Amino acid sequence: MDSQQLTPALSVDDSPSLSDSESSSGIPAEQVDIIRSIVDKWHKKPLQIANDIVSALVLHPKTNTRARN
Structure with a gap:
């Protein structure tokens, strides 16, 4: 196996939009x-x-609500 042929890591662009x-x-x-x-x-x-993630979610309660139609 050629050690130079590595599988590239996924980039941000590979993620679903x-x-x-x-x-x-x-x-x-x-x-x-x-x-x-x-x-x-x-x-x-x-x-x-x-x-930090938990704090951000708790400190920004406005983003926890869904838009009401």
């Missing part, structure tokens, strides 16, 4: 953006990242 208002899992886009910005800080410890 999300609608402007809500992700495929039902999470509002604003929360997805908050989570992505936190995860981009890979220099942090995993538990700190998880804590």
Whole structure:
């Protein structure tokens, strides 16, 4: 096996696109953006990242509500 032929990692562009208002899992886009910005800080410890995500979700209750029609 040639060690030079490695499978490339998935890039952000390979991920499924999300609608402007809500992700495929039902999470509002604003929360997805908050989570992505936190995860981009890979220099942090995993538990700190998880804590930041929970804090962001709790501190931004407006993004927890769905639009009512």
